[in-house]
Amino acid sequence: MQMSASASSLGPGGLDLTQAFFKPIQNTAPPSPSKRHTKISVIGVGNVGMAIAQTILTQDLADELALVDAKPEKLRGEMLDLQHAAAFLPRTKINASVDYSVTVGSDLCIVTAGARQNPGESRLNLLQRNVALFSNIIPPLAKYSPDSILLIVSNPVDVLTYVSWKLSGFPSNRVIGSGTNLDSSRFRFLIADHLDVNAQDVQAYIVGEHGDSSVALWSSISVGGVPVLSFLKNQQIAYEKETLENIHKAVIDSAYEVISLKGYTSWAIGYSVANLARSLLRDQRKIHPVSVLAKGFYGIDGEDVFLSLPAQLGRGGVLGVTNIHLSDEEAQRLRESARTILEVQGQLGL
Numbered sequence: 001m002q003m004s005a006s007a008s009s010l011g012p013g014g015l016d017l018t019q020a021f022f023k024p025i026q027n028t029a030p031p032s033p034s035k036r037h038t039k040i041s042v043i044g045v046g047n048v049g050m051a052i053a054q055t056i057l058t059q060d061l062a063d064e065l066a067l068v069d070a071k072p073e074k075l076r077g078e079m080l081d082l083q084h085a086a087a088f089l090p091r092t093k094i095n096a097s098v099d100y101s102v103t104v105g106s107d108l109c110i111v112t113a114g115a116r117q118n119p120g121e122s123r124l125n126l127l128q129r130n131v132a133l134f135s136n137i138i139p140p141l142a143k144y145s146p147d148s149i150l151l152i153v154s155n156p157v158d159v160l161t162y163v164s165w166k167l168s169g170f171p172s173n174r175v176i177g178s179g180t181n182l183d184s185s186r187f188r189f190l191i192a193d194h195l196d197v198n199a200q201d202v203q204a205y206i207v208g209e210h211g212d213s214s215v216a217l218w219s220s221i222s223v224g225g226v227p228v229l230s231f232l233k234n235q236q237i238a239y240e241k242e243t244l245e246n247i248h249k250a251v252i253d254s255a256y257e258v259i260s261l262k263g264y265t266s267w268a269i270g271y272s273v274a275n276l277a278r279s280l281l282r283d284q285r286k287i288h289p290v291s292v293l294a295k296g297f298y299g300i301d302g303e304d305v306f307l308s309l310p311a312q313l314g315r316g317g318v319l320g321v322t323n324i325h326l327s328d329e330e331a332q333r334l335r336e337s338a339r340t341i342l343e344v345q346g347q348l349g350l
Helices: 017-022 049-059 072-083 123-134 138-144 155-166 180-197 229-234 243-263 268-279 328-348
Strands: 041-042 064-068 091-099 108-111 149-152 174-175 288-295 306-314 315-319
Touching: 041 049, 049 072, 049 155, 049 268, 064 072, 072 091, 072 138, 108 138, 108 268, 108 328, 123 155, 123 328, 138 149, 149 155, 149 268, 155 174, 155 288, 155 328, 174 315, 180 243, 180 268, 180 288, 243 328, 268 288, 268 306, 288 315, 306 328
Parallel strands: 041 064, 041 108, 064 091, 108 149, 149 174
Antiparallel strands: 174 288, 288 306, 306 315
């Protein structure tokens, strides 16, 4: 079943009204073949998927948006709801279907679908169900859009990004997890709030697992180009390490707090993923902390593992990983974070 955007065949017998409504000018030529048509597919139309879709539309990031979900009624309702806002949005063709063929020719496929945790269910069992779910999602996406970039948002994002890489057969630069991009935004907000500055003037990263073993890179934080910890040391201004740890803990706990208050997170991850989509499709070459194949970086050796590192993103996906300075403690914590993810991967028997 496929639900398309709109049709111009409104006249009697399916007459294409565009032919009657518009009279072509003389001596025309077809559109330039260099003009790019950008298509994004969003898999999963839950709260997160729709927040991402809505942000993509308002930011005019795609010429065509395809939605896929297993629930046809909800899917059609969400598609219609977006289409009815057409008069207030940049022109984007919106399609929806339970059939993955609707995603054909996508430049970017964003996966938000995931199984919900049942009461009393272990995280490992939930993850195993999500792996089974992804085995029905990733191969058809790879089939219909073999040159696309996969952007995984479903949790646990690092392990599922690894799973998507394996299932797709794509090169590692075209499989990315949303990772700690949002965590780093929360981190920047909290630091900016402490210093009473604009968060856009704060350069700060959370790396590693998108979860409890994430690592705050305090040694490289700067505000307005000024390295914070070096400045405090040079000015002989005392600070407590516990204060820094509390800020990091607030970052980790912030998602749980939002979920406890409203039942889910949506808007912040919507803006975060749209931000990544812009960098990828517009070839912005911006640096984002996202989940990438980390083997060979910062002493992470052995088995393949995906975790968040500051990476440059562009039209080709991951263009490179920033050679950012880590303190010895930060490097050790990052390797421990990698081991945490690998332990979970090992239990899956992939």
